[in-house]
Amino acid sequence: MKRRSLFNTGLGVVLFVAFVWSLVDLGISPRLFWRGLPHFFRLVSEMFPPSWEVLTEPDILWSVVETLSMAFLGTFFGAAAAFVLALWAASNLTPSRLVRETVKALMAAERSMPTLVVVLVLIVVIGLGPFTGMVTVAIGSIGMLGRLFAEAMENVDPRPLDSLKSTGASKLQIIRYAVLPQVVPSLIANTLYRFDINLRTVLFLGVVGGGGIGFHLHLAMSLFRYADALAITAVILSVIWMAEQLSNHLRSVVIGRETLR
């Protein structure tokens, strides 16, 4: 008990010292904040009124479509790949421990892989463009979705599985008739959640050359066209808001319907 509190105090002190050292080392001081304040007011005054006319530019509108397409396709293909991998990672579907552990390790490695690394490598391999963005998003979804899918599969009621197995059903039949019906709601709910994340990831990709509306926002900010940037921000926020409403609605439809049964 006493040793515990000593440990906690020590940890607190270490973290605090590290914090202060980092602050000093990074050269962060309140002075920087006060110096930035006039910039802030100038920025805000230049942002208003937002120049809504950029929204009539076909480039901007197209980039919204592009952003949504990248996120949608990336999520779809990522979820499809994650589903196949999850079949190999679930202990009740794959008896071989070696296969399971290998697939799980691959998925864990993907989860620790920062998106920046993936996108920079893919830009070299495939080239710039929305296709690269889509593949990045797809790869980035595999680790998280694969793990969640595998957990969902492992948690299914084993009885339908066993009874199908005893009638001599093939692996595919077992998956189709015993596993899928039980996991589909959770698969769809998790995939929709990942879509919300991926939409934000696609925005980031615009900065490194993945295209989409994020690119236009970055461009407007770098060229000091703040009024344009505000209008683009408004577009981004409304697109994200609408996508979230839609995915919430779909999620409640899928989950609600299944719990009623």
Add this chain to the structure above:
Amino acid sequence: MKTHFKALARFRKALLPVFGLSLLLIGASAVVRLDLMDLVRGLPRGLALLRHMVPPEWSAMPRMVGPAIETVQIAFVGTGFGIVLAFVFSLLAASNVNANRALRELARGIMSAERALPDLIVILLFVAIVGLGPFPAVMALSVSAIGMLGKLFADAFEEVDPRSLEALAAVGASKMQVIQYALIPQVMPSLIANSLFRFEVNIRLSIFLGVVGAGGIGSELIMATRLLNYRTALSAIIVILVLVMVCERISDALKKAVIGHEVLQ
């Protein structure tokens, strides 16, 4: 006859989503110019890239240590300030701490607005305001934490056993004392676990921030790829992967140390 209709209805119910999904897939594929040949054509380029990347430029490694530490520092300081900001907002937003409903709704509103705001917008905004360097990065990370951490903190506060708060208030403890002696001890494990999770998010963001000029290991990587120095780029990638994994391990260990210990009590 009736079963016939039922089958038809079920068929239509299943057909509509499948049809809609296929339509969306076809449309989106056209938009991103999905071409599997791109992948096939990319394969030799990928192999060539691999040849240019391997072996990594080991001599560049010592140069990467400084930027890697800077990335961790940005994430660490950003998390620290983020925790403080989120803590203040969550106290204002928790119904068992703040009795003023209007203020509570305001705090909740600000937090959910911040959650809706993509991190990229926050980051670009701070870069525009305070310029390049670690300072805007730290500010962006701190502000980005308000939405997510603030909500998690406020939810944790509201789940606290109300009897312990009432007992202290009944003996005449001040608001600060109730917070310090009844509220904080109960929510501490969840505060720490969520803060550590935020730190892991911030490490990734901090790596990315190098692209928009915050420095750190992210800018080493992007610089190396822009200069087509692929062997140096691979060194940076290795450093990044080690960094992420080490931070995850430390965060996991701390989480276990803190939560395991609190649960035992």
